[in-house]
Amino acid sequence: MRVAPARAVAFDTIRAVHESDAFANLLLPTSISRAGLSASDAALATELTYGTLRRQGTYDAVIAIAADRAVHDIDPGVLDALRLGVHQLMSTRVASHAAVNESVELARASAGRAASGFANAVLRRVSRDTPGEWMSRIADLARSDDERISLTHAHPVWVVRALRRALAAEGRADELEALLTADNAAPRVTMAALPGLAERPDDARHTPFSPVGFRLEGGDPEAVIAQAQGRVRVQDEGSQLAALALTRAVPVRAGERWLDLCAGPGGKTAVLAAEALAHGATLEANEISPARAGLVRKAIAGVPLEVPVSEQDGRVRAGEAPGEYDRILVDAPCTGLGALRRRPEARWRKAAADVPELTALQIELLGAAVGALKPGGIVAYVTCSPHLAETAGVVAEVRREWGEALEEVSAGAVVTALSDSDPNLAPQADGSGRAQLWPHRHNTDAMSISLLRRV
Known part of the structure; x- marks a missing residue:
């Protein structure tokens, strides 16, 4: 099975971010240009890359439950394919079969046939429940309110606390979740x-x-x-x-x-x-x-x-x-x-x-x-x-x-x-x-x- 060019570019960029400490905002435009993506495919590659990276902490919590193992025990390439698939299942309108099948193919290309079976099982497990059900499930795992916010808003706990203190200095601590939500939204081009x-x-x-x-x-x-x-x-x-x-x-x-x-x-x-x-x-x-x-x-x-x-x-x-x-x-x-x-x-x-x-x-x-x-x-x-x-x-x-x-x-x-x-x-x-x-x-x-x- 051939992976769609937009997903391939997104996956390669995500891998470079994790393998080589690349910066997505610098690498992605070059990768899109080299792949000759159309405007619509470029927009999809951008959404898949940025969305997957932004909400990585949330998706890792979902993957850990669906795979019944810690994410650090999963092959890095397979893990990135899973993250990309979970993002499509939970946060986009991409058809479930396309999200699953192409992510499975990325896992297979990264780590072989056995990895594709594992990825298929994990993603089909994720696809059986709604995003809301998964968000409730990971929130229930939290040991503190800060950890709940961290998991559901995809910010490390230390960042949650630092941002709350900065807002509190202006008497705006109650705006924390609005700030975290804004962090997870694609900014308009200025x-x-x-x-x-x-x-x-x-x-x-x-x-x-x-x-x-x-x-x-x-x-x-x-x-x-x-x-x-x-x-x-x-x-x-x-x-x-x-x-x-x-x-x-x-x-x-x-x-x-x-x-x-x-x-x-x-x-x-x-x-x-x-x-x-x-x-x-x-x-x-x-x-x-x-x-x-x-x-x-x-x-x-x-x-x-x-x-x-x-x-x-x-x-x-x-x-x-x-x-x-x-x-x-x-x-x-x-x-x-x-x-x-x-x-x-x-x-x-x-x-x-x-x-x-x-x-x-x-x-x-x-x-x-x-x-x-x-x-x-x-x-x-x-x-x-x-x-x-x-x-x-x-x-x-x-x-x-x-x-x-x-x-x-x-x-x-x-x-x-x-x-x-x-x-x-x-x-x-x-x-x-x-x-x-x-x-x-x-x-x-x-x-x-x-x-x-x-x-």
Whole structure:
């Protein structure tokens, strides 16, 4: 039996994610192009890949019951075929026979005839009951309320707890399940017209918060991007706001010198470059990873401004330039808990034990950036994570280190001023001006933005 191309692409991508730590959002478009999938097949491959990866924890609980064995005892290739099949049975309108038969064929191709019999038995067991019955069954296995939420909403327990604490800091703990549901929904494509270089198409709908954001009512985004020669791009509205918060926090003086310290993959760099060009500033970028530095160069190719891109550790790069910059963006490496809609595998790759090492790096990067500011200069500290240790905790530690030499500018006020409509940013419990965006409230990634001025 021949597996449909869309399912084959989805399976191969899922295997690469688990075998090689590939990123689905980077690999899948290339795989779709190489396979020559039609628009409808590309959409199916995307849904199957992202949906399977997002809800992996839920599907693993179902598979463990149906197979009567722990998932770590199942051959990895067979397990991925089962996950793909269970996703189709529980969360799509794909016919049961197609979901079962083609997933069985994927298991056979991965591990042989015996594996196909096992996969067939498991998937037919799953297909006999409704998704609702399976969800009730796995919820009954939970030993605590957090574990129940984890199993039914497909987020690790430590992530559930971290997100609840972050919401509670705004008095919104009761919104946890709404946030988890939003994390499991495919985000709409949001685009940015680089300021001063491109305009929104006439038939596009302006996004509510970013002055350069829009969404297409229909049509192919790639066609719009190609026509604009790199001056229109796909970019989450929260990412747009993070860059604009830095450039518009205070009026720009001609001749300012800016630095994007952790620039990869370059979306925010492109916005900064357009803003620098419009206001007579200069911009430099830095990215420690050569591959991501290449993405930065590609992202800024459509901006007629020379932007040198260095490839250093950001702590070293900033440390070599004490007191030289007027504005610095620190888009720090983080857990990525704010972008789980777009990077579905991220929730399964990190653990609570990873947070201390990340926060130590974040503190060092932000501290080095402050040291590279001129008096009066501003640094934007940005994470695509709402985790309080990575956001408020890092800022508080750096402010303690610098004392009265550092003051906070209200990023919440800046973001609100950028918006056509109220972004509904609640005051932070720590009394800071940090702006925290949310998927379920703003339809953006859960971006955290803090602005600090050296005085």
